[in-house]
Amino acid sequence: xxxxxxxxxxxxxxxxxxxxxxxxxxxxxxxxxxxxxxxxxxxxxxxxxxxxxxxxxxxxxxxxxxxxxxxxxxxxxxxxxxxxxxxxxxxxxxxxxxxxxxxxxxxxxxxxxxxxxxxxxxxxxxxxxxxxxxxxxxxxxxxxxxxxxxxxxxxxxxxxxxxxxxxxxxxxxxxxxxxxxxxxxxxxxxxxxxxxxxxxxxxxxxxxxxxxxxxxxxxxxxxxxxxxxxxxx
Amino acid sequence: xxxxxxxxxxxxxxxxxxxxxxxxxxxxxxxxxxxxxxxxxxxxxxxxxxxxxxxxxxxxxxxxxxxxxxxxxxxxxxxxxxxxxxxxxxxxxxxxxxxxxxxxxxxxxxxxxxxxxxxxxxxxxxxxxxxxxxxxxxxxxxxxxxxxxxxxxxxxxxxxxxxxxxxxxxxxxxxxxxxxxxxxxxxxxxxxxxxxxxxxxxxxxxxxxxxxxxxxxxxxxxxxxxxxxxxxxxxxxxxxxxxxxxxxxxxxxxxxxxxxxxxxxxxxxxxxxxx
Numbered sequence: 001x002x003x004x005x006x007x008x009x010x011x012x013x014x015x016x017x018x019x020x021x022x023x024x025x026x027x028x029x030x031x032x033x034x035x036x037x038x039x040x041x042x043x044x045x046x047x048x049x050x051x052x053x054x055x056x057x058x059x060x061x062x063x064x065x066x067x068x069x070x071x072x073x074x075x076x077x078x079x080x081x082x083x084x085x086x087x088x089x090x091x092x093x094x095x096x097x098x099x100x101x102x103x104x105x106x107x108x109x110x111x112x113x114x115x116x117x118x119x120x121x122x123x124x125x126x127x128x129x130x131x132x133x134x135x136x137x138x139x140x141x142x143x144x145x146x147x148x149x150x151x152x153x154x155x156x157x158x159x160x161x162x163x164x165x166x167x168x169x170x171x172x173x174x175x176x177x178x179x180x181x182x183x184x185x186x187x188x189x190x191x192x193x194x195x196x197x198x199x200x201x202x203x204x205x206x207x208x209x210x211x212x213x214x215x216x217x218x219x220x221x222x223x224x225x226x227x228x229x230x231x232x233x
Numbered sequence: 234x235x236x237x238x239x240x241x242x243x244x245x246x247x248x249x250x251x252x253x254x255x256x257x258x259x260x261x262x263x264x265x266x267x268x269x270x271x272x273x274x275x276x277x278x279x280x281x282x283x284x285x286x287x288x289x290x291x292x293x294x295x296x297x298x299x300x301x302x303x304x305x306x307x308x309x310x311x312x313x314x315x316x317x318x319x320x321x322x323x324x325x326x327x328x329x330x331x332x333x334x335x336x337x338x339x340x341x342x343x344x345x346x347x348x349x350x351x352x353x354x355x356x357x358x359x360x361x362x363x364x365x366x367x368x369x370x371x372x373x374x375x376x377x378x379x380x381x382x383x384x385x386x387x388x389x390x391x392x393x394x395x396x397x398x399x400x401x402x403x404x405x406x407x408x409x410x411x412x413x414x415x416x417x418x419x420x421x422x423x424x425x426x427x428x429x430x431x432x433x434x435x436x437x438x439x440x441x442x443x444x445x446x447x448x449x450x451x452x453x454x455x456x457x458x459x460x461x462x463x464x465x466x467x468x469x470x471x472x473x474x475x476x477x478x479x480x481x482x483x484x485x486x487x488x489x490x491x492x493x494x495x496x497x498x499x500x501x502x503x504x505x506x507x508x
């Protein structure tokens with residue numbers, strides 16, 4: 001899009017966008033680190049992740065303040081207004097993604113020993129990879145405004161949801177086999193749920209990008225696929 | 234002049250106002266309106282429905298034709314020798330450019346408020362009383378006093394001036410003068426009020442008062458306003474029409490125009506990307 005006559009308004013909008021990109025990068029790192037801390041039982045990395053989440057919270061507050069100032073000073077309309085709203089909402093989602101990573105890092109600290117079950121570890125790792133890919137794809141789409149990529153992210157969430165469902169079943173079986181597994185499996189279950197939530201946040205971000213670019217809402221054919229609530233007897 | 238929109242002819246037959254697709258009566262209708270100033274063409278085939286009891290804002294950069302269009306609606310362009318108007322403008326099923334139309338009567342039905350407040354160099358009372366008197370709207374002195382008081386009340390000015398109606402209108406503040414001009418326009422019971430940047434010479438408080446007034450007047454009058462302030466258009470109007478280089482680019486609900494305009498030129502203009 002062509003530039004504003006008032007160049008400082010352009011800079012305001014660019015500043016918001018680059019803050020989102022920066023927050024997105026940090027959120028990705030936090031998710032990656034927290035899962036690594038969990039899988040490798042790396043307590044120091046877990047600690048650093050929990051600490052780094054504070055920065056993400058701080059960045060979100062600053063971005064929110066910038067948005068309010070821009071709205072008050074520029075009275076944006078049309079696409080400009082949508083960009084600012086998208087920035088506000090996306091920053092909220094990214095902040096929540098950080099919280100999810102922090103939760104996983106805390107679980108990593110709580111779990112007493114290394115995984116002795118490779119299957120479960122691989123399951124969690126694979127799910128985390130998918131969620132990270134979704135997060136990366138949606139952040140790229142934020143920069144490019146590629147609506148097709150946005151719709152792909154929306155569709156991709158289904159896969160994470162079904163992985164979560166199958167991991168849930170696996171963990172359940174494992175707990176029933178030997179009650180001594182329950183503590184670790186419960187922690188893992190929460191971690192898996194947190195990763196599943198990260199996927200949902202990526203979808204939220206996709207919806208906001210779609211609205212920002214097109215002015216319309218992303219058609220809601222979004223399949224709600226967390227089936228764990230119906231697998232219980 | 235011929236009708237081009239077949240669907241409105243139907244409604245004409247029984248004398249009722251034609252309605253828009255969403256059921257709002259159309260007070261004025263412009264049909265392929267063109268305007269030439271000498272050799273230079275200022276408006277190109279403008280089609281626009283002015284909805285009854287709505288505020289329609291005309292926006293666009295300087296020289297886009299919005300004021301020219303506004304002035305077509307009560308034939309103010311007749312006063313410019315080199316100006317030629319083509320196409321058709323209909324008020325309540327009547328072609329206002331029909332030679333049988335009495336232009337003085339038309340301008341009573343379609344009143345106008347200008348950019349700079351222009352009270353007559355007479356008393357506040359006389360400013361408002363002048364129109365009803367020349368149009369013979371008052372039978373007696375008390376009739377006339379009644380009209381003046383009601384008009385000033387509707388314009389939200391009565392309380393401020395009721396004790397000094399014989400003082401000159403030019404002695405009022407800018408904002409009060411503009412509301413006096415609105416009272417003067419209302420006094421002849423118009424059906425449509427045209428406003429050409431009515432707030433551009435006013436401070437923010439006076440502007441807010443006039444905007445509040447516009448919203449109240451909408452109940453009884455149909456209003457068309459030209460404004461350079463995007464925020465004002467967004468605040469006061471229900472419909473917005475964007476003009477550019479003599480063309481009507483986009484017309485729609487104000488809410489839609491300011492959140493999700495369909496045309497890139499509209500988007501660029503309202504967000505401040507060209508002017």
